[in-house]
Amino acid sequence: QKEVEQDPGPLSVPEGAIVSLNCTYSNSAFQYFMWYRQYSRKGPELLMYTYSSGNKEDGRFTAQVDKSSKYISLFIRDSQPSDSATYLCAMSAIWITGGGNKLTFGTGTQLKVEL
């Protein structure tokens, strides 16, 4: 069993919908949680970063972490066709400033927002 589980989709939603993306994990040492967006044939781009449990909001994006359930979520409000991409959750057990924060990724969820 993988340390991080993520439904690969694909997930198709109409423009303007609220999108919910989720990951579960098994390693209780994970403390830092990230969501990356990856367009086709591009490298991952950091969207959200959260430490420990709680919520974080940035524009149309909200990240939630529930460490007691080992469950993290990313919500996208007012989804746009430009949001169509693969969304990867990633986690790290430590966070050394400027240091070796080895990331463990989920498989990614492919999202398509249709006009």
Place this chain on the structure above:
Amino acid sequence: GAGVSQSPRYKVAKRGQDVALRCDPISGHVSLFWYQQALGQGPEFLTYFQNEAQLDKSGLPSDRFFAERPEGSVSTLKIQRTQQEDSAVYLCASSPRGGEGTQYFGPGTRLTVL
């Protein structure tokens, strides 16, 4: 400013050939990471450098994989005697000193072994 660049973007190798993949991190970034991303999967950690020191190589899948960063900037990932299972996208990421540790990824090199 320039981001992380990788070359070549695409590489086709015959099984058994050696390949070398290059990463140019963002100028001044101390930390450099290599990840392997198989088709339909998330990236998997291979190795980590802090300046020229390779501090973690626990993710390298076999002794055919070798990485170096001799002057603490450009890094090369070398794969000897390539096998079909090495076909993947190889991603490089760098992270600044004093930053929050965010990793900035390059576009990757797509390696296909025939």
